[in-house]
Amino acid sequence: MGVLYLKIVGPNDFLSGVADTMDDQIKTVLFVDDNPNVRSYVKFALEDAGYHFIEAADGWTAMETVEEQEPDLIVLDIMLGDPDMNGLDVCKRLREQGITTPVIFLTIKDRAEDAHFMERAFSLGADDYVTKREELRREELRRGMPPTEYLERKSDMGELIARIKARLTRAGGVVDREYDNYLKVDLAGGRVQVKLEGSWKDVYLTATEFAILKTLVEHDGPAVHKEQIMAAAGIEGDESSLQNHIMRLRQKLEPNPRDPAYIVTHYGVGYRFRALD
Numbered sequence: 001m002g003v004l005y006l007k008i009v010g011p012n013d014f015l016s017g018v019a020d021t022m023d024d025q026i027k028t029v030l031f032v033d034d035n036p037n038v039r040s041y042v043k044f045a046l047e048d049a050g051y052h053f054i055e056a057a058d059g060w061t062a063m064e065t066v067e068e069q070e071p072d073l074i075v076l077d078i079m080l081g082d083p084d085m086n087g088l089d090v091c092k093r094l095r096e097q098g099i100t101t102p103v104i105f106l107t108i109k110d111r112a113e114d115a116h117f118m119e120r121a122f123s124l125g126a127d128d129y130v131t132k133r134e135e136l137r138r139e140e141l142r143r144g145m146p147p148t149e150y151l152e153r154k155s156d157m158g159e160l161i162a163r164i165k166a167r168l169t170r171a172g173g174v175v176d177r178e179y180d181n182y183l184k185v186d187l188a189g190g191r192v193q194v195k196l197e198g199s200w201k202d203v204y205l206t207a208t209e210f211a212i213l214k215t216l217v218e219h220d221g222p223a224v225h226k227e228q229i230m231a232a233a234g235i236e237g238d239e240s241s242l243q244n245h246i247m248r249l250r251q252k253l254e255p256n257p258r259d260p261a262y263i264v265t266h267y268g269v270g271y272r273f274r275a276l277d
Contacts, residue, residue: 027072027168031055032062032090033106034081042075045157059085063093071101073167075160076126078107078117088120095125102167104128106160122231127167129225130160159222166219177217179275183253183262185217194253208233209249212242216263216273223266246271 031046033039034057043053054069056062059080066074074094078087091103103126107117118129178184184193184200190210192203205213211233216224226239235241250257264274 028052028054028069029073029075029164030062030065030069030071031075032057032059032080032087033077034058034079042157046161049157049161058082059087059090062090066094066099066101073164074101074103075106075164076103078105078121088117088124091121091126092124102127104130104160104163104167106130118225118227119231122228126228128163128219129228130163162222163219166222179262182255185213187214187217192253203252205249205252208235208245209252212245212249213253213263213273216271219272223269223272226270229270 029046029051031039031042031053033042033055036057039055039057043055047053054065054071056065059082062074062076065071076087076090080086080090087105087107091105094101094103105117105121105126105128107129121129177187182195184191186192192205192210192213193200194203195201212229215229215232226242229235230239230242233242233245235245246263247257250260250263254260254262262274264272266272
Protein backbone atom coordinates (compact mmCIF):
# COMPACT_ATOMS: atom_id res chain seq x y z
CA MET A 1 0.00 0.00 0.00
CA GLY A 2 1.05 3.59 -0.02
CA VAL A 3 0.94 6.98 1.65
CA LEU A 4 -2.16 9.15 1.80
CA TYR A 5 -2.25 12.96 1.97
CA LEU A 6 -5.46 14.54 3.15
CA LYS A 7 -6.42 18.13 3.68
CA ILE A 8 -9.02 18.81 6.33
CA VAL A 9 -10.99 22.04 6.29
CA GLY A 10 -11.74 23.19 9.79
CA PRO A 11 -13.19 21.01 12.55
CA ASN A 12 -14.77 18.40 10.30
CA ASP A 13 -17.38 15.95 11.34
CA PHE A 14 -15.43 13.03 9.87
CA LEU A 15 -18.02 10.37 10.52
CA SER A 16 -20.84 12.26 8.82
CA GLY A 17 -18.64 13.64 6.05
CA VAL A 18 -19.47 17.27 6.85
CA ALA A 19 -16.63 19.78 6.60
CA ASP A 20 -17.00 23.03 8.51
CA THR A 21 -15.76 25.70 6.14
CA MET A 22 -16.04 28.40 8.81
CA ASP A 23 -12.47 27.47 9.80
CA ASP A 24 -10.05 28.18 6.95
CA GLN A 25 -7.18 26.21 8.46
CA ILE A 26 -6.39 23.36 6.10
CA LYS A 27 -4.56 20.31 7.38
CA THR A 28 -2.80 17.90 5.06
CA VAL A 29 -2.77 14.11 5.31
CA LEU A 30 -0.69 11.80 3.14
CA PHE A 31 -1.85 8.28 2.13
CA VAL A 32 0.70 5.78 0.82
CA ASP A 33 -0.32 2.55 -0.95
CA ASP A 34 1.02 0.61 -3.92
CA ASN A 35 -2.43 -0.53 -5.09
CA PRO A 36 -4.05 2.11 -7.35
CA ASN A 37 -7.54 0.67 -6.85
CA VAL A 38 -7.23 0.94 -3.09
CA ARG A 39 -5.90 4.47 -3.42
CA SER A 40 -8.90 5.39 -5.57
CA TYR A 41 -11.33 3.89 -3.09
CA VAL A 42 -9.78 5.54 -0.04
CA LYS A 43 -9.51 8.83 -1.93
CA PHE A 44 -13.22 8.75 -2.71
CA ALA A 45 -14.18 7.88 0.88
CA LEU A 46 -11.94 10.48 2.51
CA GLU A 47 -12.82 13.28 0.12
CA ASP A 48 -16.45 12.45 0.82
CA ALA A 49 -15.60 12.94 4.53
CA GLY A 50 -14.24 16.42 3.87
CA TYR A 51 -10.55 15.81 3.10
CA HIS A 52 -8.26 16.87 0.29
CA PHE A 53 -6.45 13.71 -0.74
CA ILE A 54 -2.84 13.43 -1.97
CA GLU A 55 -1.29 10.04 -2.61
CA ALA A 56 2.03 8.26 -3.06
CA ALA A 57 2.52 4.78 -4.48
CA ASP A 58 5.85 3.87 -2.85
CA GLY A 59 8.05 4.66 0.12
CA TRP A 60 10.59 6.76 -1.77
CA THR A 61 7.90 9.03 -3.18
CA ALA A 62 6.34 9.22 0.26
CA MET A 63 9.58 10.50 1.79
CA GLU A 64 9.88 13.16 -0.92
CA THR A 65 6.27 14.18 -0.44
CA VAL A 66 6.65 14.55 3.31
CA GLU A 67 9.62 16.86 2.77
CA GLU A 68 7.88 18.94 0.11
CA GLN A 69 4.30 19.07 1.42
CA GLU A 70 4.82 18.80 5.22
CA PRO A 71 1.55 16.93 5.86
CA ASP A 72 -0.20 17.06 9.21
CA LEU A 73 -0.87 13.31 9.22
CA ILE A 74 0.27 10.23 7.30
CA VAL A 75 -1.71 7.05 6.64
CA LEU A 76 0.85 4.43 5.71
CA ASP A 77 0.53 0.86 4.46
CA ILE A 78 3.07 -1.64 5.77
CA MET A 79 3.60 -3.63 2.56
CA LEU A 80 4.56 -1.31 -0.30
CA GLY A 81 5.83 -3.88 -2.80
CA ASP A 82 9.46 -2.85 -2.28
CA PRO A 83 11.63 -5.04 -0.01
CA ASP A 84 14.10 -2.16 0.34
CA MET A 85 11.53 0.45 1.41
CA ASN A 86 8.35 -0.82 3.06
CA GLY A 87 6.08 1.13 5.37
CA LEU A 88 8.09 0.29 8.46
CA ASP A 89 11.21 1.63 6.74
CA VAL A 90 9.41 4.87 5.91
CA CYS A 91 8.30 5.34 9.52
CA LYS A 92 11.80 4.59 10.80
CA ARG A 93 13.42 7.11 8.44
CA LEU A 94 10.90 9.80 9.31
CA ARG A 95 11.58 9.47 13.02
CA GLU A 96 15.35 9.33 12.47
CA GLN A 97 15.06 12.65 10.62
CA GLY A 98 13.20 14.18 13.55
CA ILE A 99 9.86 14.32 11.73
CA THR A 100 7.11 13.92 14.34
CA THR A 101 4.10 13.95 12.00
CA PRO A 102 1.49 11.47 13.31
CA VAL A 103 1.61 8.14 11.46
CA ILE A 104 -1.31 5.72 11.22
CA PHE A 105 -0.56 2.30 9.73
CA LEU A 106 -3.22 0.71 7.53
CA THR A 107 -2.79 -2.91 6.45
CA ILE A 108 -4.58 -6.07 5.33
CA LYS A 109 -2.15 -8.42 7.05
CA ASP A 110 -3.88 -11.44 8.58
CA ARG A 111 -4.74 -11.04 12.23
CA ALA A 112 -2.26 -13.75 13.21
CA GLU A 113 0.52 -11.56 11.84
CA ASP A 114 -0.81 -8.25 13.14
CA ALA A 115 0.71 -8.46 16.62
CA HIS A 116 4.23 -8.78 15.21
CA PHE A 117 3.87 -5.85 12.82
CA MET A 118 2.05 -3.73 15.39
CA GLU A 119 4.84 -4.21 17.90
CA ARG A 120 7.44 -3.21 15.32
CA ALA A 121 5.39 -0.24 14.11
CA PHE A 122 4.95 1.21 17.58
CA SER A 123 8.59 0.63 18.47
CA LEU A 124 9.54 2.66 15.37
CA GLY A 125 7.34 5.60 16.38
CA ALA A 126 3.93 4.90 14.83
CA ASP A 127 0.99 6.62 16.51
CA ASP A 128 -1.84 4.28 15.58
CA TYR A 129 -2.75 1.15 13.63
CA VAL A 130 -5.89 0.18 11.70
CA THR A 131 -6.53 -3.14 9.94
CA LYS A 132 -8.22 -2.66 6.58
CA ARG A 133 -11.86 -3.51 6.66
CA GLU A 134 -13.44 -6.18 4.52
CA GLU A 135 -14.42 -3.73 1.78
CA LEU A 136 -10.73 -3.12 1.06
CA ARG A 137 -10.08 -6.84 0.59
CA ARG A 138 -12.77 -7.99 -1.79
CA GLU A 139 -12.12 -9.11 -5.33
CA GLU A 140 -14.33 -6.40 -6.83
CA LEU A 141 -12.02 -3.70 -5.51
CA ARG A 142 -8.84 -5.52 -6.47
CA ARG A 143 -9.96 -5.82 -10.07
CA GLY A 144 -10.93 -2.19 -10.27
CA MET A 145 -14.63 -1.65 -9.55
CA PRO A 146 -15.31 2.12 -9.74
CA PRO A 147 -15.02 3.50 -6.20
CA THR A 148 -18.32 5.39 -6.49
CA GLU A 149 -20.19 2.16 -7.22
CA TYR A 150 -18.26 0.23 -4.62
CA LEU A 151 -18.76 2.81 -1.89
CA GLU A 152 -22.52 2.74 -2.45
CA ARG A 153 -22.50 -1.00 -1.79
CA LYS A 154 -20.14 -1.14 1.16
CA SER A 155 -18.75 1.97 2.84
CA ASP A 156 -17.30 1.31 6.27
CA MET A 157 -14.37 3.66 6.62
CA GLY A 158 -15.61 4.87 9.99
CA GLU A 159 -12.77 3.46 12.08
CA LEU A 160 -10.02 5.02 9.96
CA ILE A 161 -11.82 8.36 9.81
CA ALA A 162 -12.37 8.36 13.57
CA ARG A 163 -8.72 7.64 14.23
CA ILE A 164 -7.61 10.38 11.84
CA LYS A 165 -9.87 12.79 13.69
CA ALA A 166 -8.50 11.69 17.06
CA ARG A 167 -4.86 12.10 16.02
CA LEU A 168 -5.46 15.55 14.56
CA THR A 169 -7.39 16.58 17.67
CA ARG A 170 -4.43 15.49 19.76
CA ALA A 171 -2.03 17.42 17.53
CA GLY A 172 -4.24 20.46 17.93
CA GLY A 173 -3.43 20.67 21.59
CA VAL A 174 -6.67 19.82 23.43
CA VAL A 175 -5.23 19.06 26.85
CA ASP A 176 -7.70 19.85 29.67
CA ARG A 177 -10.92 17.85 29.72
CA GLU A 178 -13.82 17.26 32.09
CA TYR A 179 -16.14 14.26 31.88
CA ASP A 180 -19.61 13.87 33.37
CA ASN A 181 -18.94 16.38 36.16
CA TYR A 182 -16.97 13.56 37.79
CA LEU A 183 -13.54 13.24 36.15
CA LYS A 184 -11.02 15.92 35.12
CA VAL A 185 -7.90 15.13 33.09
CA ASP A 186 -5.25 17.80 32.49
CA LEU A 187 -2.92 16.22 29.95
CA ALA A 188 -0.48 19.14 29.89
CA GLY A 189 -0.28 19.57 33.64
CA GLY A 190 -0.32 15.88 34.48
CA ARG A 191 -3.20 16.34 36.91
CA VAL A 192 -6.22 14.08 37.40
CA GLN A 193 -9.19 14.80 39.68
CA VAL A 194 -12.48 13.13 40.59
CA LYS A 195 -15.47 14.76 42.27
CA LEU A 196 -16.31 13.22 45.64
CA GLU A 197 -19.02 14.57 47.93
CA GLY A 198 -19.36 17.69 45.82
CA SER A 199 -15.69 18.73 45.67
CA TRP A 200 -12.78 17.94 43.37
CA LYS A 201 -10.08 15.67 44.79
CA ASP A 202 -6.66 15.00 43.28
CA VAL A 203 -5.94 11.44 42.17
CA TYR A 204 -2.31 10.44 42.44
CA LEU A 205 -1.21 8.27 39.53
CA THR A 206 2.13 6.70 38.84
CA ALA A 207 3.92 7.80 35.67
CA THR A 208 2.90 4.55 34.00
CA GLU A 209 -0.75 4.91 35.01
CA PHE A 210 -0.88 8.48 33.72
CA ALA A 211 0.76 7.44 30.43
CA ILE A 212 -1.92 4.77 29.97
CA LEU A 213 -4.73 7.22 30.72
CA LYS A 214 -3.20 9.88 28.46
CA THR A 215 -2.95 7.43 25.56
CA LEU A 216 -6.59 6.38 25.92
CA VAL A 217 -7.94 9.93 26.35
CA GLU A 218 -6.01 11.23 23.34
CA HIS A 219 -7.59 8.61 21.11
CA ASP A 220 -10.98 10.11 21.92
CA GLY A 221 -13.14 7.01 21.54
CA PRO A 222 -11.65 4.28 19.32
CA ALA A 223 -10.16 1.22 21.01
CA VAL A 224 -6.38 1.33 21.37
CA HIS A 225 -4.37 -1.83 20.74
CA LYS A 226 -2.70 -3.38 23.78
CA GLU A 227 0.70 -3.25 22.10
CA GLN A 228 0.36 0.48 21.46
CA ILE A 229 -0.60 1.21 25.07
CA MET A 230 2.35 -0.81 26.36
CA ALA A 231 4.75 0.97 24.01
CA ALA A 232 3.43 4.42 24.94
CA ALA A 233 3.63 3.70 28.67
CA GLY A 234 6.98 1.88 28.54
CA ILE A 235 5.49 -1.34 29.92
CA GLU A 236 7.69 -4.39 29.48
CA GLY A 237 6.68 -8.02 29.75
CA ASP A 238 3.46 -9.68 28.65
CA GLU A 239 -0.13 -8.46 28.60
CA SER A 240 -0.64 -9.38 32.25
CA SER A 241 1.57 -6.43 33.19
CA LEU A 242 -0.76 -4.07 31.32
CA GLN A 243 -3.80 -5.71 32.88
CA ASN A 244 -2.41 -5.09 36.37
CA HIS A 245 -1.84 -1.40 35.60
CA ILE A 246 -5.36 -1.11 34.15
CA MET A 247 -6.81 -2.71 37.28
CA ARG A 248 -5.04 -0.22 39.56
CA LEU A 249 -6.02 2.69 37.32
CA ARG A 250 -9.67 1.66 37.48
CA GLN A 251 -9.50 1.39 41.26
CA LYS A 252 -8.33 5.00 41.43
CA LEU A 253 -10.68 6.51 38.83
CA GLU A 254 -13.82 4.47 38.41
CA PRO A 255 -16.95 4.99 40.54
CA ASN A 256 -17.30 1.18 40.44
CA PRO A 257 -14.03 -0.53 39.45
CA ARG A 258 -15.81 -3.87 38.99
CA ASP A 259 -18.10 -2.32 36.39
CA PRO A 260 -15.83 0.25 34.72
CA ALA A 261 -17.53 3.19 33.06
CA TYR A 262 -14.52 4.99 31.59
CA ILE A 263 -11.76 2.47 30.83
CA VAL A 264 -13.53 -0.17 28.76
CA THR A 265 -12.06 -3.49 27.62
CA HIS A 266 -12.33 -4.42 23.93
CA TYR A 267 -11.56 -8.12 23.91
CA GLY A 268 -9.01 -9.18 21.33
CA VAL A 269 -7.98 -5.55 20.72
CA GLY A 270 -7.23 -3.53 23.84
CA TYR A 271 -8.95 -0.72 25.71
CA ARG A 272 -10.73 2.54 25.02
CA PHE A 273 -11.74 5.59 27.02
CA ARG A 274 -15.49 6.22 27.08
CA ALA A 275 -17.07 9.43 28.34
CA LEU A 276 -20.59 8.99 29.67
CA ASP A 277 -22.03 12.38 28.69
